Amino acid sequence: MPDIAIEQARHGSSIGQPLTRRDGLLKVTGGATFAADNRPEGMLHAVVAVSRIARGRVAHLDVAAARAHPGVVAVMTPENAPRLALDPDAKDNPFMFKLDLLQSDRVRYAHQPIAVVIAETLEAATEGAELLAPRYETEAPRIGLDGQTPHVPRTVGAGDKTSAARGDVEAGLAGAGRRIEAVYETPAQYHNAMEPHAIVAQWDGDRLTVDTPSQGMAMAQMRLAGLFGISPKNILVRSPFLGGGFGSKGFLSGPQVLGVMAAKLVERPVKLVLRREQMFGPVGHRAETRQTLRLGTDADGALTALDHHTLTATSSFDEFYEPASALSRYLYAAPALSTGHSGVRVDTGTPLFMRAPGEASGSAALEAAIDEMAEACGLDPLAFRLKNYAEAEPISGRPFSSKALRACYAEGAARFGWERRSAAPRSMRDAAGRLIGWGVGTALFPALMMQAEARAEIRADGTGTVAIGAHDMGQGAWTALAQIAADGLGIDLDRLDFRSGSSDLPNGGIAGGSAHTATAGSAIHAAAAAALAQLSDLATNDERSPLFGAGNAGVYARDGRLVRRDDAGRSESFTEILERAGRGSVSASGQGSPDPAARDSYAMHAHGAVFAEVSVDPDLGQIRVTRLVGAFAAGRIVNPRLVTSQYYGGMIWGVSFALHENALVDPRTGRVMNANLGEYHVPVNADVPSIEAILVEEHDPHVNPLGIKGVGEIGITGTAGAIANAVYHATGRRVRSMPITLDKLIA
Ligand code: MOS
Numbered sequence: 104m105p106d107i108a109i110e111q112a113r114h115g116s117s118i119g120q121p122l123t124r125r126d127g128l129l130k131v132t133g134g135a136t137f138a139a140d141n142r143p144e145g146m147l148h149a150v151v152a153v154s155r156i157a158r159g160r161v162a163h164l165d166v167a168a169a170r171a172h173p174g175v176v177a178v179m180t181p182e183n184a185p186r187l188a189l190d191p192d193a194k195d196n197p198f199m200f201k202l203d204l205l206q207s208d209r210v211r212y213a214h215q216p217i218a219v220v221i222a223e224t225l226e227a228a229t230e231g232a233e234l235l236a237p238r239y240e241t242e243a244p245r246i247g248l249d250g251q252t253p254h255v256p257r258t259v260g261a262g263d264k265t266s267a268a269r270g271d272v273e274a275g276l277a278g279a280g281r282r283i284e285a286v287y288e289t290p291a292q293y294h295n296a297m298e299p300h301a302i303v304a305q306w307d308g309d310r311l312t313v314d315t316p317s318q319g320m321a322m323a324q325m326r327l328a329g330l331f332g333i334s335p336k337n338i339l340v341r342s343p344f345l346g347g348g349f350g351s352k353g354f355l356s357g358p359q360v361l362g363v364m365a366a367k368l369v370e371r372p373v374k375l376v377l378r379r380e381q382m383f384g385p386v387g388h389r390a391e392t393r394q395t396l397r398l399g400t401d402a403d404g405a406l407t408a409l410d411h412h413t414l415t416a417t418s419s420f421d422e423f424y425e426p427a428s429a430l431s432r433y434l435y436a437a438p439a440l441s442t443g444h445s446g447v448r449v450d451t452g453t454p455l456f457m458r459a460p461g462e463a464s465g466s467a468a469l470e471a472a473i474d475e476m477a478e479a480c481g482l483d484p485l486a487f488r489l490k491n492y493a494e495a496e497p498i499s500g501r502p503f504s505s506k507a508l509r510a511c512y513a514e515g516a517a518r519f520g521w522e523r524r525s526a527a528p529r530s531m532r533d534a535a536g537r538l539i540g541w542g543v544g545t546a547l548f549p550a551l552m553m554q555a556e557a558r559a560e561i562r563a564d565g566t567g568t569v570a571i572g573a574h575d576m577g578q579g580a581w582t583a584l585a586q587i588a589a590d591g592l593g594i595d596l597d598r599l600d601f602r603s604g605s606s607d608l609p610n611g612g613i614a615g616g617s618a619h620t621a622t623a624g625s626a627i628h629a630a631a632a633a634a635l636a637q638l639s640d641l642a643t644n645d646e647r648s649p650l651f652g653a654g655n656a657g658v659y660a661r662d663g664r665l666v667r668r669d670d671a672g673r674s675e676s677f678t679e680i681l682e683r684a685g686r687g688s689v690s691a692s693g694q695g696s697p698d699p700a701a702r703d704s705y706a707m708h709a710h711g712a713v714f715a716e717v718s719v720d721p722d723l724g725q726i727r728v729t730r731l732v733g734a735f736a737a738g739r740i741v742n743p744r745l746v747t748s749q750y751y752g753g754m755i756w757g758v759s760f761a762l763h764e765n766a767l768v769d770p771r772t773g774r775v776m777n778a779n780l781g782e783y784h785v786p787v788n789a790d791v792p793s794i795e796a797i798l799v800e801e802h803d804p805h806v807n808p809l810g811i812k813g814v815g816e817i818g819i820t821g822t823a824g825a826i827a828n829a830v831y832h833a834t835g836r837r838v839r840s841m842p843i844t845l846d847k848l849i850a
Contacts, residue, residue, distance in 0.1 A: 108591075110659040110668065111591060114660070116590065118742075118809075119741070119742075120586065121743045121744035122582055122596075124579055124581070126575065137298055137316070139298075139303070139374065146303065146373065147371050148222055149373045150231070152164075152216070152219070152232040153215060154210045154213055154239070155237070156239045157210070158210060158773065161238075161239060162238045163237065164217070166178045168236070169218075169232065169235050172227060173227065174224055175221070176369055177221045184364055185368055189329045191360075192420070198354065203357045212418065214380070215357075217237060218232070218235055245449050247770065248414055248416060253414055256417075256445070256446050260424065267429075268441035271439050272408045272409070275438060276399040276410070279399025279401065281399065282479075285395075285837075285839060286393060286839060287468035287471060288391070288840040289392045290765040291390055291391045291765075292389040293382060293388045293775070293783065294347075294388065300351070300356055301359075301377065302314065303372065313327070313362075314342070315341075318345070318353040318574050319574070323340050323359075324338045327363065340605070341606070345575065345576035347576055348577075350458055350460065356385055358375060358377055358381070358386065362374070380779055383778035388457065389464065391416055392464045393413070396410070396411055396469065396472035398473075404477070406436065409435060409439070411431035411441070412444070412445070413425065413443070413445075417448060418453040430820070434469065434493060435491045435497065458816050458819060462820045463819045466546070466821055466823065467823040473545075474543075475837065485512060488512065489509070492509065496706035504804075507799050510800070511546075512712045515543075516712070518795065529833070529835045542715050542826060542827065542832055543714050543828065544712070545821050547710050548820055550707040551618040552622050554612050556630075557569060557571040557623065557626040557693050558630055558690060558691070559633070562688040563678050565594065565678050567594050569602070570602040572603065572606055573611035574603075574604065574619065582742060583741045584627060587624040591631025592635065593659065593661050594662070594677075595662065598663065617709075619813075620814075621807050621809070624809055625695030625807050626694055634690055637691060639653075639654075639658050641683075643655070649667075664677065695807075701806075704805075705805050711735035711818075711820075712821065715730070716792075716829060726830060727790075728758050731754050731792055731795070733796050733821070735750055735797070738806055739802070746798060747798065753822070754794055754796070759784075761827055762842050763785055764785060827843060
C-alpha cells in the first residue's frame with residue numbers, strides 16, 4: 104500500500120463520526136428498492152410448492168389441475184424443469200451447498216421445493232400451487248440428536264478443524280481440586296430476516312439479470328454461471344438493499360435458482376418470493392447442539408483443564424457442522440484444553456452459517472459452564488474470569504494482536520454496578536417481590552478478513568467516486584464504507600459518489616463473518632491511496648506545484664487538497680493539480696485481503712463483556728430481562744452510531760437465544776411446527792430491556808492498516824450466557840437447555 108495511505112488514515116475526518124445512515128431517508132419513505140420491488144415488463148409470478156414430508160419421494164402431482172387454472176402459464180416439475188450444466192449436488196469446497204432444483208422426485212426435508220407454478224398474477228400462481236395436491240411415498244424421518252450414530256466430521260464451520268487440543272485434559276481433570284461436568288442444549292434456530300428470499304430473474308438470450316438479496320454477489324454470480332453453463336460476465340446480480348441476511352443470504356439458495364429456471368422455462372421475466380413458512384427448510388438454519396463441558400480448577404480457582412465437545416446435526420445429504428466448540432480455543436487460559444465435534448445426519452434442510460455461527464451456541468454453553476465452575480470455587484463470576492484471563496491465545500499460544508477485554512470487564516461492570524451484586528442465588532428482590540438476578544458473559548468473535556476489490560476516481564471538479572460491489576443488509580455498509588472512502592480520498596462525504604450493491608462493480612467480497620467493513624474498507628482505502636498517489640506524482644514532480652519535491656510519503660489529502668506533511672501551509676487543490684496536468688481525472692484499483700504473515704503471528708479477535716439483569720416471578724417463573732450492559736472492544740470504530748446499533752442488535756438476539764427462539768420439529772413428520780413469526784418467537788419491543796453498549800477503546804496495529812475488527816456478530820456471544828447466569832442467580836435453578844422458558848424453570 105502506498106505510503107500516502109498510512110498518512111491518510113491519520114488525517115481523515117469522516118471515520119469515527121456517528122453519522123446517520125445515508126440510505127435512511129430512502130428506507131423510511133419506501134424509496135429503497137428491495138429485490139421483490141422490481142417489476143420488469145412482462146413479468147410473471149412464480150410460487151413454490153413445498154413438500155409436506157421430510158423423507159421419501161413425490162409420487163404424484165396434479166399438474167393438469169394446476170395448468171387448467173386461469174392465469175397459470177406453466178408448472179415446473181422434475182418432468183420439465185430445465186436441465187442444468189452442473190449437478191446441483193456437486194460440491195468441491197465448504198462454501199458450495201447442494202441445492203434442490205427439481206432434478207428428481209426425491210424429498211430430503213420438509214419444505215423442500217417440489218414444483219413451481221408460474222402465472223400472470225401472484226393469486227393465480229398461489230391457487231395453482233394449491234391444486235397440485237401432492238401424493239408422497241413417505242419414509243420415516245430421522246430427526247433430533249438421538250437415534251443416529253454420531254460421526255466425526257472432516258471439518259466444521261467454514262473448513263475449520265474439527266478438533267484441537269493442547270496438554271493432557273484427562274490428567275488435568277483428574278488432578279483438579281474442583282470439577283464440574285455439565286451438558287447444555289441449544290435448539291435449531293431459523294434466520295428469519297424480515298425480507299424473505301426473493302428473486303426477479305430476466306433472461307435475454309444467454310444473458311441473465313437477477314435482482315435478489317445477496318451477502319455475496321460475486322459468489323452468487325459464479326454459482327449461477329456454473330449451474331447454467333454461461334460466463335459470469337453474462338450475469339448481472341443487483342442487490343442494493345437487503346432486509347436482513349444473518350448468513351442465510353451468503354450463498355444463493357435453491358428457491359432463488361428456481362426463479363431463474365422458471366424465467367428460462369417460460370422465456371419471460373419471473374418473480375419468486377418465499378412465504379414465511381417456506382423459509383423453514385431450504386434457506387439454512389442454525390442446527391441444534393448438545394455440548395458437554397468438563398472443567399477443573401486448582402484450589403485457587405485457576406483452570407487446570409477445559410474440555411468442550413459439541414454434538415450437532417447436519418442434513419442427510421450435505422455438510423455443515425455448527426462449530427460450537429471452537430470458541431474454547433480462544434478464550435480462557437488453561438494448561439490443558441480440548442475441543443471437538445461430532446455430528447448426526449437428519450432429514451432437515453442443510454444447516455448454514457447463522458449470525459455468530461459456532462460462537463453464539465458455543466458461548467451460550469461455555470459461559471454458563473464458567474459460571475458453574477466459578478460458583479464451585481466460591482468465586483465471583485467476574486473475578487473467576489479475570490483469574491483465568493488468557494494473555495495469549497490458549498491453544499495456539501500466539502499473542503493477541505490486541506485484546507482490551509480487561510477494560511471491557513471493568514467498564515461494563517462499573518456501568519452495571521456489578522460490585523453491588525450479592526453472591527448467593529435468590530438473594531436479590533425488587534420492590535414487587537420479584538426475584539432479581541445478575542449474570543455476566545464474555546463475548547468473543549474472530550476478527551476475520553476476506554478478499555475484496557475497489558476502484559477509486561478523483562475528478563478535476565474536486566469530486567470523487569468509489570465503486571465496490573458491497574452489501575448493505577441493514578448493518579449500514581453504505582454509510583460506513585462511504586466514510587472510509589471519503590477519508591481515503593480526502594474529500595467531504597457530500598463530494599463522494601459511492602457506488603455499491605451490484606455485481607458489475609469491483610468484487611466487494613462477502614458481507615459475512617463480521618468482516619465486511621474490514622475487508623471492503625481495506626480495499627477502498629487501498630484504491631483511494633493509489634489514486635491519491637497518482638495525483639501526488641502529478642504535483643510533487645512538477646516544479647510549478649507548491650508540493651514539488653515532497654514525494655508520496657510527504658503529502659496527505661484533506662478537503663480536496665494535497666497538503667505537505669512538513670508544512671501544512673503549502674497545499675494545492677485536486678482541481679489545480681489535474682487542470683495543470685491536463686487530466687480530467689485519476690483513478691486506481693485496490694485490494695483488501697488479510698496479511699498472512701500477521702495472521703500467522705497474532706491471534707485476532709474482538710472481545711466484550713455483557714452484564715444482564717433479569718427479574719423472575721417467583722411463583723410463575725416468568726422471566727423478563729430488565730437490563731443489559733455490553734462493553735465491546737473491536738479495534739477502530741468507523742461509525743459509533745452504527746456500531747452501537749450492531750451491538751444492540753446482537754444483544755437483542757442474545758435475549759432471543761436465551762429466552763425465545765426454538766424451532767419445534769414434529770418427530771412424526773419432520774416438519775417445523777411453528778414455521779411462522781406468530782409461534783417462532785423473536786423479541787418484540789416489550790422484550791427488549793434497557794440496553795447499553797459501551798465502545799471500549801482499542802488500537803490494533805496488526806489486524807489491517809485501518810485497525811478495524813468486526814462488530815456484527817459479537818453481541819450475541821456472551822449475552823445468552825449472561826442471561827442464563829442471571830436466571831440462575833435469581834432463582835437458584837440451572838436450566839441447561841435453551842431457550843429458558845417458564846415451564847423448564849418451574850418444572
Ligand atoms: Mo454471517 S453468519 O457470516 O452473515
